[in-house]
Amino acid sequence: MRVLRARLYQMQVEAAEAAASDARRSQVRTVDRSERIRTYNFPENRIADHRTGYKAYNLDIVLDGELDPVVQSAMDADQAARMAAVGSQGS
Secondary structure, eight states: OHHHHHHHHHHHHHHHHHHHHHHHHHHOOOOOGGGOOEEEETTTTEEEETTTTEEESOHHHHHTTOOHHHHHHHHHHHHHHHHHHHHHHHO
């Protein structure tokens, strides 16, 4: 009975480890260039947000905490997408 219990426990542990490994593997992936959200180019002091088209040569200021222009570009892009969605629903 102990052997059976030990084998069942081992199978259960292996199944849990496999599930955790699969979950971890699904969260970690290679980032293709097309999936990038933002690029930080330190030699050029440039930040580019690829989703919104924002590009500025003030990376040092952004890294110091002045995020307003980056956040504003994201808000503007979101608002434009919502307006486009409303416009396409009304047609």
